[in-house]
Each structure stands twice: as structure tokens, then as C-alpha cells.
Amino acid sequence: MIEALYNKAIRELADAAHGAGRLAAPTGSALRDSPMCGDRVRMDVELVDGRIAALAHEVKGCLLCRASASLLGLHAVGRTPAEVERLRARMAAMLAGGEVSGMSEGAEEIALFAPVQGYRSRHGCVMIPFEALTIALGAS
Secondary structure (H helix, E strand, O other), X not given: OHHHHOOHHHXXXXXXXXXXXXXXXXXXXXXXXXXXXXXXXXXXXXXXOOEEEEEEEXXXXXXXXXXXXXXXXXXXXXXXXHHHHXXXXXXXXXXXXXXXXXXXXXXXXHHHXXXXXXOHHHHHHHHHHXXXXXXXXXXX
């Protein structure tokens, strides 16, 4: 289980920490906590002309949570909130057992999380950065 969930590619994505940090003046910010596992994510976002101009996150959590936040740091900038919602929906569908379809933006990184499908208790770790970003976008 451990090697499948925490494979080299997931570790590398988490270590890259795309978007890690804080924004000086975000237009939206949200903090999400998981009472189940203790993961905590703060997501800052700056929207300009309906697109994400900047994104930053602070994660105090497991490797899966850090990798998921890094995925957002890699793919959310330049996207509209609707496009980010589609990315969130693709991740949720994949975790629920669906296939990662097509060559859509982020598909390669979403596929890295496929081993998590069979461990429902870990789905929240992957989704909490998406939840924080969704709330931050709503606050913008």
C-alpha cells in the first residue's frame, strides 16, 4: 500500500511544491482543515479579468495533500474558475473509480493519484486543496 500511494512521481510532485507560499494581497483566501487526518491547507488566489493571475498555498499535511496542492500550483494559474472546477471534478471522478480521460490539462498529474482510488479514507487528503481553492475563488 505505502509504495503505491506514495510512489516516486507523487513524492516528486509534492517536493516540487509548485505555488507554495503566500500572496501579499490575494483577492481571495481560504483555510480548510481535515478533522479526520489533520491536514490543513491555506489557499490564496488573485483573480484578474476572470482568470487566476496568481496562486499560493501553505500546506501542513501529508504527502498526498502536498502533491495535490502542487498540482494546483502547476495548472491553475491562467485558468478561469470554471476551468479549475472541471479539473476538480476530473480528480473527484478519478478517485471515485473513473478513468482520466483525454489529454486535458493536468491529466498526467491526476493519473498519478490513481493508486488512491482504493483507499477512500485518503480521498479527502487529495481533495482538500481543491476545496480550499474553490472557497478562495468564491471569496474573490
